[in-house]
Every structure is written in C-alpha cells, then in structure tokens.
Amino acid sequence: MQHEMPLGCRLDLHDQLGGLPIYNPDNEGERTPAAAARWNEAVCAADGLVISCPEYAHGIPGGLKNALDWLVSGPAAVGKPVMLVHASHRSLVSREALREVLRTMSFRIFAAPELEVPLLGKKLAEYATVLDDAKWRQAIANCLAGFVQFIRQD
Numbered sequence: 001m002q003h004e005m006p007l008g009c010r011l012d013l014h015d016q017l018g019g020l021p022i023y024n025p026d027n028e029g030e031r032t033p034a035a036a037a038r039w040n041e042a043v044c045a046a047d048g049l050v051i052s053c054p055e056y057a058h059g060i061p062g063g064l065k066n067a068l069d070w071l072v073s074g075p076a077a078v079g080k081p082v083m084l085v086h087a088s089h090r091s092l093v094s095r096e097a098l099r100e101v102l103r104t105m106s107f108r109i110f111a112a113p114e115l116e117v118p119l120l121g122k123k124l125a126e127y128a129t130v131l132d133d134a135k136w137r138q139a140i141a142n143c144l145a146g147f148v149q150f151i152r153q154d
C-alpha cells in the first residue's frame with residue numbers, strides 16, 4: 001500500500017502497537033506512558049487511518065483494541081477518516097465489531113467496499129506474486145485514491 005499511495009500522500013506503518021502498555025484510565029494525563037502518548041500524537045497528526053488486522057476467535061486482536069482504547073478519552077479519533085483493508089476474505093465477525101468500536105469512538109468510516117487482497121493461506125514468499133500482480137496493484141491504488149478523496153471531502 002505504501003508503494004501505491006497517491007502523489008503527495010504518505011502512509012506510515014504502525015506495526016508495533018502490541019508493545020503498548022495495557023490501557024488504564026487511571027494512567028492517563030500526567031501518567032500517560034510515553035509510547036501511548038506518541039501513538040496518540042501520531043493519530044492526531046494523521047489525516048486518516050488505514051487499519052488491517054487478523055481475527056482471532058471472532059474477536060478484534062487485543063493489541064489493536066488496546067491501542068484504540070488509548071485514544072478514547074482524547075480528540076484523536078473524533079471525525080478522523082478510517083478505512084479497513086483485509087488480507088483475508090474471512091474475519092467477518094471482528095470486522096463488524098471493529099466498525100462498531102470505531103463508530104462509537106466517532107471515527108468517520110470510509111464505507112466503500114473494503115479491499116480484500118487474497119493472502120490467506122499463502123506463505124510470505126508467495127505474497128509478492130499477489131502483490132506484484134497488476135490487477136491487485138490497481139485495486140490497491142484505486143482503494144487508496146478513493147480514501148484520499150474521502151479525506152479531502154471533509
């Protein structure tokens with residue numbers, strides 16, 4: 001997705017959210033851990049969020065939910081455009097749960113058909129075959145262009 005971003009746009013990767021301390025409202029304000037504060041600032045500074053996550057036992061992965069919880073009491077999520085993208089055609093239960101959480105947090109959800117790149121069951125070495133395919137590169141580029149347009153409509 002980083003390679004297919006529209007001109008002038010940048011996609012930063014936040015793949016270390018699992019390292020955040022467990023959210024606790026008693027540890028906010030002056031006691032907010034530095035990593036949680038940095039995450040909050042990054043979301044505040046971003047024009048939009050792209051979320052891609054697996055589903056475990058029909059649930060939102062704990063690390064992602066915890067990272068979202070760190071945003072709840074501040075303004076980071078309010079009106080912030082967000083798009084879900086998927087590497088599996090399954091995970092339907094957690095997608096709905098995630099949308100409900102995002103709605104509750106006042107994110108602005110990009111409602112276009114969600115991108116599903118068929119990577120489920122493939123080995124890491126096989127990913128390039130799918131991701132280098134012109135059809136999928138175009139699908140990814142289209143989806144990002146649509147999301148950027150959605151952000152700019154705000």
Ligand SMILES: Cc1cc2nc3c(=O)[nH]c(=O)nc-3n(C[C@H](O)[C@H](O)[C@H](O)COP(=O)(O)O)c2cc1C
Pocket residue numbers: 054055056057058059088090091092120121
């Ligand atoms: C413990 C465990 C539970 C899972 N539960 C679900 C599930 O409820 N629904 C689903 O669609 N996929 C489920 N999966 C599949 C994962 O969401 C994911 O598609 C799979 O682990 C492949 O991702 P990876 O290539 O990043 O490992 C589960 C996987 C694991 C390891």
